[in-house]
Amino acid sequence: MNSLERTEASSSSRFQIDFKALGPFLALVALFVLGAAINDAFLSGGNLANIFTRAAFIGIIAVGATFVITAGGIDLSVGSMAAFISGAMIVVMNTLVATLGAGIETVLIGVLLSVVLGVAAGAVNGLVSTKGKIEAFIVTLGTMGIYRSLVTYMADGGTLSLDFEMRGVYRPVYYGDVLGIPVPVIVFFAVAVAGYVLLNMTPFGRKCFAIGSNEQVARYSAIHVDRVKTLTYVIQGLCVSLATIIYVPRLGSASSSTGVLWELEAIAAVIIGGTMLKGGYGRIWGTVVGAIMLTTIGNILNLTDAISNYLNGAVQGLIIIVAVFLQRGDWRRKKSK
Amino acid sequence: MTDAAVHAVNADLRAQTRLSGRQICKSFGSAQVLFDVSIDLKAGEVHALLGENGAGKSTLVKILSGYHQPTSGALLLDDAPVEFHDSEVAESHGVILIHQELNLAEQLTVEENIFLGREIKRGWFLDKTTMRLEAKKLLDQLQCDVDPRTRIRDLSVSDRQMVEIAKALSKKAEILILDEPTAVLTGREVDILFDQIKRLRDQGVAILYISHKLDEIKAIADRVTVLRDGRHITTEPVAGLEKDDMARLMVGRDIKQMFPDRAPGHAGDIALSVRNLSVDGQVRDASFDLRRGEVLGFAGIVGAGRTALMEAIIGLRERSAGTIERNGAPVTIKDLQDAKNCGIAYLTKDRKGSGLLLNMDMRPNLTLLALEKFGRVIIDRKAEEAALEAAIEAFDIRAADRKSKVGDFSGGNQQKLLLAKVMETDPEIVIIDEPTRGIDIGTKSQIYHFIGDLTNRGKSVILLSSEMPEMLGLSDRIAVMAAGRITGILEGNDRNEHEIMRHATGISGKQGVSVHE
Numbered sequence: 014m015n016s017l018e019r020t021e022a023s024s025s026s027r028f029q030i031d032f033k034a035l036g037p038f039l040a041l042v043a044l045f046v047l048g049a050a051i052n053d054a055f056l057s058g059g060n061l062a063n064i065f066t067r068a069a070f071i072g073i074i075a076v077g078a079t080f081v082i083t084a085g086g087i088d089l090s091v092g093s094m095a096a097f098i099s100g101a102m103i104v105v106m107n108t109l110v111a112t113l114g115a116g117i118e119t120v121l122i123g124v125l126l127s128v129v130l131g132v133a134a135g136a137v138n139g140l141v142s143t144k145g146k147i148e149a150f151i152v153t154l155g156t157m158g159i160y161r162s163l164v165t166y167m168a169d170g171g172t173l174s175l176d177f178e179m180r181g182v183y184r185p186v187y188y189g190d191v192l193g194i195p196v197p198v199i200v201f202f203a204v205a206v207a208g209y210v211l212l213n214m215t216p217f218g219r220k221c222f223a224i225g226s227n228e229q230v231a232r233y234s235a236i237h238v239d240r241v242k243t244l245t246y247v248i249q250g251l252c253v254s255l256a257t258i259i260y261v262p263r264l265g266s267a268s269s270s271t272g273v274l275w276e277l278e279a280i281a282a283v284i285i286g287g288t289m290l291k292g293g294y295g296r297i298w299g300t301v302v303g304a305i306m307l308t309t310i311g312n313i314l315n316l317t318d319a320i321s322n323y324l325n326g327a328v329q330g331l332i333i334i335v336a337v338f339l340q341r342g343d344w345r346r347k348k349s350k
Numbered sequence: 351m352t353d354a355a356v357h358a359v360n361a362d363l364r365a366q367t368r369l370s371g372r373q374i375c376k377s378f379g380s381a382q383v384l385f386d387v388s389i390d391l392k393a394g395e396v397h398a399l400l401g402e403n404g405a406g407k408s409t410l411v412k413i414l415s416g417y418h419q420p421t422s423g424a425l426l427l428d429d430a431p432v433e434f435h436d437s438e439v440a441e442s443h444g445v446i447l448i449h450q451e452l453n454l455a456e457q458l459t460v461e462e463n464i465f466l467g468r469e470i471k472r473g474w475f476l477d478k479t480t481m482r483l484e485a486k487k488l489l490d491q492l493q494c495d496v497d498p499r500t501r502i503r504d505l506s507v508s509d510r511q512m513v514e515i516a517k518a519l520s521k522k523a524e525i526l527i528l529d530e531p532t533a534v535l536t537g538r539e540v541d542i543l544f545d546q547i548k549r550l551r552d553q554g555v556a557i558l559y560i561s562h563k564l565d566e567i568k569a570i571a572d573r574v575t576v577l578r579d580g581r582h583i584t585t586e587p588v589a590g591l592e593k594d595d596m597a598r599l600m601v602g603r604d605i606k607q608m609f610p611d612r613a614p615g616h617a618g619d620i621a622l623s624v625r626n627l628s629v630d631g632q633v634r635d636a637s638f639d640l641r642r643g644e645v646l647g648f649a650g651i652v653g654a655g656r657t658a659l660m661e662a663i664i665g666l667r668e669r670s671a672g673t674i675e676r677n678g679a680p681v682t683i684k685d686l687q688d689a690k691n692c693g694i695a696y697l698t699k700d701r702k703g704s705g706l707l708l709n710m711d712m713r714p715n716l717t718l719l720a721l722e723k724f725g726r727v728i729i730d731r732k733a734e735e736a737a738l739e740a741a742i743e744a745f746d747i748r749a750a751d752r753k754s755k756v757g758d759f760s761g762g763n764q765q766k767l768l769l770a771k772v773m774e775t776d777p778e779i780v781i782i783d784e785p786t787r788g789i790d791i792g793t794k795s796q797i798y799h800f801i802g803d804l805t806n807r808g809k810s811v812i813l814l815s816s817e818m819p820e821m822l823g824l825s826d827r828i829a830v831m832a833a834g835r836i837t838g839i840l841e842g843n844d845r846n847e848h849e850i851m852r853h854a855t856g857i858s859g860k861q862g863v864s865v866h867e
Contacts, residue, residue: 216724219714219729220721222707222710223707223714226707230704232666233696234771235685235689236718293707
């Protein structure tokens with residue numbers, strides 16, 4: 014009807030997409046400039062390695078969350094899932110030390126178990142929400158409680174600790190490096206690249222976008238909506254499993270407080286990165302930047318006395334809200350509406 | 351010249367001008383969409399606004415009703431200058447626009463929607479009883495037997511339209527603007543709507559009626575204003591205009607041939623054979639054959655089960671009984687993927703809700719249904735771009751910018767893109783549900799010729815349409831459904847409006863069964 018009017022409107026939204034694409038990167042650069050100004054130690058190799066290594070946990074989980082959210086879903090259970098998987102890994106590896114000894118084989122079995130549990134837990138989330146036709150928010154709220162209490166039960170309310178000898182064998186997975194780059198950062202990068210390819214270049218990724226945009230259209234386009242959605246949760250589970258494999262050697266323990274609020278940090282990283290919470294549009298690189306930003310904020314607060322480190326959560330919260338506000342894009346045109 | 355025409359008409363009619371637009375111009379950025387358009391809406395008159403997609407009709411009515419501000423020009427209400435800063439100001443003056451896309455809160459009930467933002471209160475609390483009674487009264491006036499307590503999401507599109515009209519009535523509309531109100535209505539509902547429009551007109555309401563349907567304009571309007579490319583072409587009494595005249599004024603040229611030529615007896619072997627197909631509560635025992643190179647029309651009133659039957663054939667709906675054969679061999683179709691593999695494609699009537707991803711550009715939309723053709727592991731973007739290039743050419747999709755979202759396209763371009771999307775699967779059988787809903791006459795004719803080309807290439811088409819001219823103009827045979835049954839398949843000289851109506855209402859043919867929709 015008024016195609017001219019709309020063409021005009023969309024040409025300005027193209028400008029906003031560019032702005033949206035660059036926004037998180039610019040914000041990260043600004044944070045780094047701020048960090049460097051506050052403390053010389055910020056840009057030291059050791060500190061940067063620390064930031065990226067810590068960002069790897071949330072980042073890997075958030076890459077999975079990008080798939081779930083792009084396809085219009087949500088997974089609140091990832092933090093509990095991580096705690097449950099680490100608990101199960103520790104219990105099984107400690108048991109195996111008696112028979113197999115504290116060697117690579119035991120670690121490999123632990124890793125395999127983690128992958129199996131991650132995929133299974135993701136499949137449960139996906140199948141219950143699609144086949145049971147229950148909203149993902151509710152299903153994963155439920156499994157969040159289930160996985161959390163399973164780890165509490167396994168630890169008998171206390172803490173599960175990895176066998177001391179095992180820690181030595183497993184230690185390089187977190188503390189090791191290749192050519193000076195910490196192993197978790199390498200894994201993070203690899204997951205991000207794989208995620209990018211899968212989301213942006215394959216039919217599967219295209220289907221995620223389609224389902225998140227409009228499930229009905231996807232269904233009328235011969236897409237197996239339930240299958241694709243379930244797969245996004247499986248990918249999420251796999252990412253949680255990878256993050257957990259790296260996490261276990263770091264602390265060498267699991268308790269009921271492991272991974273608390275990780276789900277919100279992962280979702281925050283995804284949203285800061287420009288993925289739409291209602292689905293239909295997702296960006297892996299944005300998510301990576303979002304995860305690094307969240308870690309950097311905490312790091313900067315540690316390096317300065319200006320703001321108490323206890324306000325870390327407040328600053329992160331503020332950044333999330335501002336990021337989404339800036340990305341919405343129509344704030345400049347509000348008057349004319 | 352046009353001013354003279356307007357004055358001549360003014361002299362004829364004693365009616366008093368309520369709302370006028372004077373030399374209205376409107377630009378969005380650098381693009382001007384309205385050029386010096388003037389229009390007068392008079393009390394007790396139905397004024398039709400006619401124009402192709404993109405002619406500026408919607409922009410004009412949005413200016414008249416306060417949704418847009420004119421770049422230059424003035425609005426006069428009862429001959430006094432007036433400014434509508436937003437739609438609320440316009441509504442407070444009794445100027446109400448009913449949008450083409452209905453604006454109802456799906457989760458709220460009918461009565462809640464009718465009084466949304468203007469709830470009747472007793473003290474601090476909502477007076478639900480009064481609102482329900484009022485809502486009931488309004489709906490009764492419209493002969494719409496919807497319970498005011500029903501949620502909007504449970505209503506059919508046509509009932510939703512009636513709710514919108516009831517809502518406008520409750521706002522005491524003095525100047526009522528209807529933007530393509532009949533796009534989703536059936537014949538009977540259109541009659542009811544027209545009765546209501548006439549009743550309002552006789553009460554002195556000024557009505558502006560936008561439609562592509564020339565029949566309707568002949569039936570309901572007193573005067574018609576034609577817009578083309580944002581310019582006022584003419585304003586004339588409808589009585590002196592034939593439909594062909596209106597079409598010519600609107601398009602700016604003669605449409606030589608609305609429908610493609612149909613060579614008789616060109617149909618080939620049986621391509622699709624459906625036997626005893628049933629869908630619980632919606633379709634009963636439907637059997638028909640579709641031949642290569644033919645257009646088989648499916649007529650019937652809304653709710654007769656046509657869409658349910660088609661969705662059952664392509665695996666989007668569960669069948670309770672029935673078999674399907676392709677080229678004489680039985681096939682199993684459990685989902686749309688199976689249907690696709692059998693060479694059957696379906697064009698939904700709901701292009702915005704089920705057809706296209708409105709927030710995306712053309713490329714992903716075009717290739718979504720045939721994605722595996724563009725790479726099983728990695729999508730070949732170059733192949734996608736080439737396919738888009740070819741589709742734009744083949745279907746004459748006119749998009750100013752390839753990167754703009756398809757939600758910003760006109761209905762005609764959306765429909766062409768949807769057709770292109772479905773044709774990417776290279777189907778042998780194309781089921782088209784309401785191919786030209788809300789589309790201007792020029793694009794309609796183009797789509798009819800696309801359908802003609804398909805059959806000339808030996809493909810078969812099943813056409814579902816509520817527009818009689820297109821049903822009669824395109825179909826070789828017409829199957830008529832009533833209450834879930836195929837009541838007859840009309841051929842040759844039986845393909846006429848009279849026979850279709852007899853079968854659709856169950857006067858002729860197999861007796862329909864009562865079904866629950």
